[in-house]
Amino acid sequence: MTDTHAAIRVSEIFGPTIQGEGVLIGLPTVFIRTGGCDYRCSWCDSLHAVDNQFRSEWEMMPINAVWQTVVTLSGGRPVMVSLSGGNPAIQPFRALIERGHREGYRFALETQGSVARDWFADLDVLVLSPKPPSSEMRTDWAALEACVDAAQEKPQIVLKLVVFDESDYVYAKGAAERFPRLPVYLQPGNHTPPGPGNEDASVDMDGIMKRMEWLVEKVTGDRWFDARVLPQLHVLLWGNKRAV
């Protein structure tokens, strides 16, 4: 199968809404959330795009159909398109990105950095989000470096790190030291993520804000002046609600 005729395994396409995290926070965005992930983080907030029990809800969509959905949602006006998941790096996105660029759209992809693809160089923004110890996943640093290499310094590349506790913070500092040229975005984790199919699960906002304050104090106390600390804006606005 050539890339042009490839199909993408989609969990949901939604927007425009605002990007809730990291370097593009606040920017109007259409999201393509892919189904399937090679990780299973303990606190994953997108289990409907990860857990096999939702596989029947995922759809293999031809590139054309995915693109038409994006165009319809954006009213034909070029907008930032976020490729997320799951792990979007395991889907064939090259043809979609080429097509969107021809029409003036821009593309950001967020991945844990476990799978490098040569089409990362076609992106506008590559967000690498290696998962800290609290995720119970183990980082393959060589794979993460391969992702940076695959991008060939063409897109803007940033590190985004979720921090739940002290060991996550130490991990985040270590990750930043491995990639000194990449801007670093830190965010407190949501320790009350939705269970599978339970987007009404309440969020412990006080707990999240306390962790945010703790994180700000850690960063400033350490004189880590290159790091940016941001909340998850969509969690502040909508809690665990999906597709907003």
Ligand code: SF4
């Ligand atoms: S890498 Fe992301 S989508 Fe995959 S399990 Fe972890 S948090 Fe969920």
